Amino acid sequence: MNKEKFHNKTQFALDHAKKIGADQTSLSFGSASGFSVTAQNGSIDTVENYQDQRFSISVHLNQSIGSASSNDLSESTMIKTIDKAYSLASLTAADEYNGLANKELMAIKPMDLDLFHPWDIDIHGAQKLALECEQAALDYHPKVINSEGANVGSYKSESYYANSHGFFGATNSTGHSISCTAIAEENGLMEMDYDYSSERHPEDLMNHIEIGNNAGSKALANLGSKKIKTQQAQILYTPRVAKSIISHLMDAISGGSLYRKSSFLLDSKDKKVCSEIMTIKEDPHLKRGSSSTYFDGEGVETSPRLIVEQGKLLGYLLSSYSARRLGMETTGNAGGHHNLLIEPSGSDDFNSLVKGMKKGLIVTGLIGYGVNIVNGDYSRGANGFWVENGEILYPVSEITIAGNLKNMLNDIEAIGNDTDNNGSTKIGSLLINNLMIAGQ
Amino acid sequence: MTDHLSEARSILLDPYNINDNDLNALLGDLFSYGADMGDIYFQAINHESWSIEDGEVKKSSFSNKQGVGFRAITGEKSGLAYSESFSKSSLQDAAKAAGTIANSNKTLTHNINPQIQHLDLYPPINPIDTITDQEKIEYLQLVDQKARAKDHRVKEVIATLAGNNQAILVIDQNGRLAADIRPMVRMSVNVIVEEDNRRERGSSGGGGRVGYNFFDQSTIEKYAGEAVDQALLNLEAIEAPAGEMTVVLGSGWPGVLIHEAIGHGLEGDFNRKKTSAFSGLMGEQVASKICTVIDDGTMKGERGSLNIDDEGEPTQRTVLIENGKLTNYMQDRLNAKLMNAKSTGNGRRESYASQTIPRMTNTFMMSGTHEQEEIIQSVDSGIYAKNFGGGQVDITSGKFVFSASEAYLIKNGKLGAPVKGAMLIGDGPSALNQVSMIGNDLALDPGIGNCGKDGQTVPVNVGQPTMRIEKLTVGGTT
Numbered sequence: 001m002n003k004e005k006f007h008n009k010t011q012f013a014l015d016h017a018k019k020i021g022a023d024q025t026s027l028s029f030g031s032a033s034g035f036s037v038t039a040q041n042g043s044i045d046t047v048e049n050y051q052d053q054r055f056s057i058s059v060h061l062n063q064s065i066g067s068a069s070s071n072d073l074s075e076s077t078m079i080k081t082i083d084k085a086y087s088l089a090s091l092t093a094a095d096e097y098n099g100l101a102n103k104e105l106m107a108i109k110p111m112d113l114d115l116f117h118p119w120d121i122d123i124h125g126a127q128k129l130a131l132e133c134e135q136a137a138l139d140y141h142p143k144v145i146n147s148e149g150a151n152v153g154s155y156k157s158e159s160y161y162a163n164s165h166g167f168f169g170a171t172n173s174t175g176h177s178i179s180c181t182a183i184a185e186e187n188g189l190m191e192m193d194y195d196y197s198s199e200r201h202p203e204d205l206m207n208h209i210e211i212g213n214n215a216g217s218k219a220l221a222n223l224g225s226k227k228i229k230t231q232q233a234q235i236l237y238t239p240r241v242a243k244s245i246i247s248h249l250m251d252a253i254s255g256g257s258l259y260r261k262s263s264f265l266l267d268s269k270d271k272k273v274c275s276e277i278m279t280i281k282e283d284p285h286l287k288r289g290s291s292s293t294y295f296d297g298e299g300v301e302t303s304p305r306l307i308v309e310q311g312k313l314l315g316y317l318l319s320s321y322s323a324r325r326l327g328m329e330t331t332g333n334a335g336g337h338h339n340l341l342i343e344p345s346g347s348d349d350f351n352s353l354v355k356g357m358k359k360g361l362i363v364t365g366l367i368g369y370g371v372n373i374v375n376g377d378y379s380r381g382a383n384g385f386w387v388e389n390g391e392i393l394y395p396v397s398e399i400t401i402a403g404n405l406k407n408m409l410n411d412i413e414a415i416g417n418d419t420d421n422n423g424s425t426k427i428g429s430l431l432i433n434n435l436m437i438a439g440q
Numbered sequence: 441m442t443d444h445l446s447e448a449r450s451i452l453l454d455p456y457n458i459n460d461n462d463l464n465a466l467l468g469d470l471f472s473y474g475a476d477m478g479d480i481y482f483q484a485i486n487h488e489s490w491s492i493e494d495g496e497v498k499k500s501s502f503s504n505k506q507g508v509g510f511r512a513i514t515g516e517k518s519g520l521a522y523s524e525s526f527s528k529s530s531l532q533d534a535a536k537a538a539g540t541i542a543n544s545n546k547t548l549t550h551n552i553n554p555q556i557q558h559l560d561l562y563p564p565i566n567p568i569d570t571i572t573d574q575e576k577i578e579y580l581q582l583v584d585q586k587a588r589a590k591d592h593r594v595k596e597v598i599a600t601l602a603g604n605n606q607a608i609l610v611i612d613q614n615g616r617l618a619a620d621i622r623p624m625v626r627m628s629v630n631v632i633v634e635e636d637n638r639r640e641r642g643s644s645g646g647g648g649r650v651g652y653n654f655f656d657q658s659t660i661e662k663y664a665g666e667a668v669d670q671a672l673l674n675l676e677a678i679e680a681p682a683g684e685m686t687v688v689l690g691s692g693w694p695g696v697l698i699h700e701a702i703g704h705g706l707e708g709d710f711n712r713k714k715t716s717a718f719s720g721l722m723g724e725q726v727a728s729k730i731c732t733v734i735d736d737g738t739m740k741g742e743r744g745s746l747n748i749d750d751e752g753e754p755t756q757r758t759v760l761i762e763n764g765k766l767t768n769y770m771q772d773r774l775n776a777k778l779m780n781a782k783s784t785g786n787g788r789r790e791s792y793a794s795q796t797i798p799r800m801t802n803t804f805m806m807s808g809t810h811e812q813e814e815i816i817q818s819v820d821s822g823i824y825a826k827n828f829g830g831g832q833v834d835i836t837s838g839k840f841v842f843s844a845s846e847a848y849l850i851k852n853g854k855l856g857a858p859v860k861g862a863m864l865i866g867d868g869p870s871a872l873n874q875v876s877m878i879g880n881d882l883a884l885d886p887g888i889g890n891c892g893k894d895g896q897t898v899p900v901n902v903g904q905p906t907m908r909i910e911k912l913t914v915g916g917t918t
Contacts, residue, residue, distance in 0.1 A: 040713060041713065044517050046518050046519070047520070048520040048521075049521040049534075051521075051523070051524065053524060067499075069501070071506065072504070077504075084502050091500065091574070091577065092497055095498045148713075190836045190837060222837075230682050230683035230684075261595065261596065261632065261639060262641070365834075367834060368831060368842065368865075369830060370861065370862065370863035372641070379680070379843070379916065380915070381839065381865045381915070397839055398865055398867055399913065400865050400913065400914075401915070402863070402917045404917075436682050438915045440683070
């Protein structure tokens with residue numbers, strides 16, 4: 001790793017910014033390399049090699065701020081970039097809420113969150129995995145006739161954040177993924193579906209054959225989908241789409257939405273915003289977590305907390321800027337939320353939740369972004385399976401589901417224990433009462 | 441005719457002392473493992489953005505990014521590598537890394553051969569320098585003032601002015617060298633209005649491949665007015681209906697329908713791989729006979745326009761559907777070659793760090809014969825969706841969605857109450873068979889649209905005239 005090199009560049013940039021008159025400065029460096037290979041229709045389709053770097057800086061001047069970035073890290077370009085940020089800061093209007101986060105909040109004690117585990121595989125090894133993964137999908141059933149590709153990717157990255165408080169934070173991390181999108185066909189009509197695994201450590205990845213098989217079996221299950229009648233019904237979101245509901249909630253409680261009064265959850269702190277069964281823990285220190293970090297985008301020390309406890313909202317997602325505007329304290333969320341762990345509401349897994357449904361829709365896929373965070377209106381394209389009396393009857397497509405997020409969050413009836421480990425939001429299936437389905 | 445090539449050389453090659461001999465040597469490295477197609481893509485991007493909030497321009501940022509992408513193609517396989525450093529050793533390494541996708545002893549000879557520029561759709565300017573920074577701030581202050589002055593219920597105005605400049609230079613396996621200087625500006629306005637504790641939003645904006653002076657006072661005033669009107673209308677909006685009904689789509693933005701329902705399905709890669717719901721339908725009737733759909737990258741100053749695509753091919757006007765019959769796919773060089781077709785100048789990449797794939801430019805439905813009012817009057821019961829946000833499509837099943845941001849009920853041929861935003865969903869290969877009336881009012885969107893595919897975002901335009909669709913599912917709540 002190049003920690004020393006970037007530490008020197010950081011000092012160079014801070015010195016230059018100070019020399020030209022900056023009051024405060026924050027900056028970041030990033031450098032990443034990796035590859036991505038895709039197999040399609042039994043042969044290698046693409047091989048891509050990555051090698052990226054970036055430098056970005058924000059200069060504060062009399063409570064004004066200017067930002068600039070470049071992917072050229074030569075000293076001459078760094079100077080130009082810093083000068084540009086300074087000149088923008090001198091043109092923009094002052095904002096009394098601007099400024100670095102308070103110095104005493106800086107995460108001075110580094111933590112090892114176990115994020116760096118390079119994959120001992122070369123491009124040829126990755127190609128072999130991708131080919132075998134796609135083949136597993138194609139071999140799953142004769143009706144699985146094609147794929148949109150199986151992909152294997154891996155990257156190593158180092159990122160640094162520093163500011164004129166003297167804070168310098170470093171994160172080395174890796175990320176590896178295997179994914180496959182299979183296509184099944186019947187009577188000239190095609191359906192696709194996918195499975196994937198994404199992890200910090202290659203040993204945590206799901207087996208590539210299993211991913212291929214799952215993609216094949218999911219695509220096959222979607223064949224013969226029907227449009228259903230327009231009606232109100234229970235909706236069971238599978239874990240991979242349940243995450244999106246949590247993400248809408250996070251948008252609504254993030255500082256930017258709140259101080260702009262652009263949220264359906266204004267002034268909701270310490271109030272009930274969800275059904276009592278919902279408890280959301282934010283854990284920035286989860287080992288090998290995809291959103292794990294000991295400092296946020298402003299160098300503020302992060303710590304685990306409950307965001308929602310039994311339906312009650314305990315805190316917002318704030319940076320120091322949004323916190324000052326709201327008259328609050330930063331929550332260490334400059335740059336967004338960290339890992340979110342949602343507790344299952346009981347011992348039900350996906351199958352037992354389905355068994356308990358009288359009449360409703362399992363949603364496995366969502367399409368289009370029909371979400372209005374200002375008022376909570378929600379309307380999205382969906383596909384999945386129709387359930388009656390606990391039995392899955394047939395696949396469903398070309399319908400929408402609609403409601404209002406305020407009500408939807410309160411109408412959550414159950415959270416399964418079938419937690420999906422991919423990504424930063426760990427949640428099981430989510431059962432919500434009474435959404436409007438628009439179909440025939 | 442303005443000279444894009446010498447401008448691109450002066451930005452991308454001269455500062456690094458890269459001459460034609462060096463380019464020749466890099467081609468040699470790229471094709472040393474026997475790839476049969478490919479290119480070297482030099483690119484530099486400067487981007488700036490200014491935004492106003494709380495009545496003051498408090499945010500501004502500038503970014504600069506450059507790199508050189510190397511693609512080598514053998515059969516259906518393509519290899520990509522790039523370098524963000526323009527040093528010769530780093531470029532050589534990237535050329536070889538991309539080239540190793542191939543494995544044969546074939547050698548190609550190439551002579552650097554600058555191409556004659558055919559199209560001159562925008563000047564080779566850097567919009568960032570077309571007005572002063574102070575003027576940019578004044579533009580935003582004007583839009584803020586106009587929006588707030590329009591109605592006392594306006595509580596927040598957030599507007600962004602962004603400009604960028606891209607220089608690209610591409611050399612293919614035959615040594616053909618082409619270049620383009622691509623300006624782009626964009627203004628977007630978002631307002632929040634409040635009345636009786638109900639808060640609603642509205643948005644507007646526009647832009648294109650032009651300088652900032654595109655935004656004259658009346659244009660800025662128009663954006664402010666549109667955003668406020670839309671937000672105020674949403675204050676009155678009732679719950680949208682749910683279910684299948686007759687839908688009249690407005691002209692302009694609602695062309696998202698054409699983009700999602702038809703456009704993506706006609707991109708060459710999906711059809712070569714047979715993963716599109718439109719695969720194998722060439723020459724078939726896929727829309728009602730009154731439908732003609734075009735992709736045209738040659739429209740002057742438009743956001744989706746390009747003098748050349750990212751493989752150096754001049755863009756063109758391609759008839760995708762003529763009188764309801766599928767006539768052409770949109771192609772890049774790789775997919776065209778594998779499908780025995782010609783590139784249609786639709787090979788695009790987000791940057792030097794991404795693959796080139798077939799993408800849309802400006803995609804729209806041609807005008808028909810009806811007046812807009814006549815189409816609304818023809819509907820007994822349904823909705824009129826005048827304005828749209830984004831959309832998405834599942835290429836394989838053909839199911840697509842697009843979300844209305846301004847819509848009204850229609851009862852007995854008359855416009856009724858405004859309804860809340862709702863998702864509309866349909867099936868690509870059958871949706872255009874439901875088109876029964878087409879207006880004479882073709883318009884493109886105002887020039888702020890982006891299209892995402894395979895993780896790559898590129899600027900595009902969509903468009904259409906007013907259109908009556910017999911049956912589409914509206915995703916409301918009542």
